Amino acid sequence: MLSVVALAAASVGDRCAALSAQSSPTLEIVSAESEAGTCRVTGFAYPLPGARVGFELRLPESGWTGRYVQLGTGGFAGTLFPETIAVEAQRGNAAAMTDSGHQGDRMSAAWAAGNPQAVRDYGFTSIKATSDAAYRLIRAYYGRPARWRYFVGCSNGGRQALTAAQSYPDDWDGILAGSPANPWTEQLYRFASLQHALAGLGAQSLIPKLPAIQQAALASCAPGTVRKGVATDPRLCSFRPETAGLAPSEITAVRTIIDAGYEPTSAAQPDGWARWILGAGAGQIAFAEQAFRYLLQDSPRWTLADFDAASARQAAQRWSGTLDVAPDFRRFRAKGGKIISYFGWADSLIAPRLALDFFHRAQPAPDYYRLFMIPGMGHCQGGVGPVDFGQSADAPARSPDPRYDVRAALVAWVEHGQPPDSLTAVGKDDQAALKPVR
Structure with a gap:
């Protein structure tokens, strides 16, 4: 005879396995199995002809x-x-992720060649297809929908x-957007433009001089801001490259x-700069080449030597309506949604100044949208x-205290009306107060 515990475990497993019956012409459940205290579901959504969106969903078996x-x-x-x-499910949340409609290496855009639906x-x-599939499976598993929905x-x-908030505002309550690669087509254009210019200047010679450049830049900052x-x-620094002992080029x-x-x-x-911006293997080069070979245009042999500002700008603009988020969140704000965004001042991949420009153009209001710029990150x-x-x-989650955990801060804002007036960042032996951009 099975014990009560065994029967309970079996019922949990049966409840998970039963999700396979949710398959339909637009939803394929590949597997639904109990694993490590969760119901783990994998599958594909087919929202449009030619679209095949892979996803994985984890449903906590208890304590949701x-x-x-x-x-x-x-x-x-x-x-x-x-x-x-x-890990997200261990926090007690139903959690999902999508492959964004294709399978492959994150540094490769070859999947986009000749496939506008994949783009x-x-x-x-894929954002909407995954959330719709997840909502359906959550309701089937728990017998009720999710009360709060976060991206x-x-x-x-x-x-x-940011796309979720702008394109599907009714689907979400809270958004946490870190170092957003947006506007993505503009950033990809800038990668190509910058790397083409640096190649012509022989900028690899800067690598051993980066400490001197940084030291001179810090020396130019206003008193008390270092x-x-x-x-x-x-923004409170006034660095002039001539002060760093550099050659004219x-x-x-x-x-x-x-x-x-x-x-x-x-x-x-x-x-920093040595990894992402300078050197033959700079990360920006890889993004630029993949983007202009496959994603923005169909030129599989494209290299930086082929960069032409006018044609590259035209190629980027062709996909801006598909890949970029416009600075307009009025619908999300009107339904009561909240956005917390953060960005590192030391980001050498996505330009910090581009992020600030987008934030200000979005005409953000502190009642729904806050951006934190992180010194040294x-x-x-x-x-x-x-x-x-x-x-x-x-x-x-390292702390339930929203002062120390930005995820907890978003929950406190969405569910309890407590806006994040500050956050505290911690390091190995230090901490610092962070204030939202005004």
Whole structure:
């Protein structure tokens, strides 16, 4: 005879397996199995002809918070991260992620060649297809819908988060948009333009001089705005490349980088200019080449040597309506939605100045949209000084206190009407108060 515990476990497993019956012409359930205290569901949604959107959903078997959290993915997408989804479910939330309508390496855009539907899926369709599938499965599993719905992502995932708020405002209550890669076509154009210019200037010679550039930039900051070697607000610095002991072509290269939106006050930081901007293997080169070979235009042999500003701008604008988020969230605000965004001042991939420009053009109001600029933080996380405030998708909630955990801050704002007037970032042996941009 089965014990009561065994019967309970069997009923949980049966309830999960029963989700396979939710398959339909627009929803394919590949697997539905009990795993590590969750019901793990994998499948594909078919929202439009030619669209095939992969997803994974985790449903806590007990202790569900009533929340649904959809997680964004980075780069050119194509990959699911089961561990990250599982961590979110460990918080008690139903959690899902999509491959954005294709499968492949996040640094490859080859999937987009000759496939405009795949580009539309990557841009926005997959967000809605995944959330609709998740809502259906949540209701079937728990017998009731999610009470609160959140989108959480960084980089391309941050772009997806803003897309969710703008394109599907009725589907979401709270948005956490980290280092959003937006406007994405503009950023991809800037990668190509900047890298083409730097190649002509022989800018690799700057790499050993980055510490001197950073030191000179920090020395130009207003008194009291540098804390433990980190500029608290690089807008209060007035760096002139001529002060860093550079050759004329190097001065031009540094000015070009700054004009593209990057901060010299963090030029020498780990995961900084040397990785993303300078050198033959710079990360921006990879993004630019993939974008102009497959995503923005069909030119599989394109290289930086082929860059032409006018034609590249035209190619980028062709897809701006699909891949970019316009600075207009009036519908989301009207339904009571809340947005928290954050961005590292030391980000050397997505330009911090571009993020600030978008924020101000969105005419944000503190009743629904707040942006935190993080001194010393690189792309999404990591950096120098206090840069941890609960933003990592792979980290369990470190504190229920919304002052220290931006996810908890979003929940407090959405569910309890407590806006985040400040956050506290922590480091190895330090912490710092963060205030929203005004």
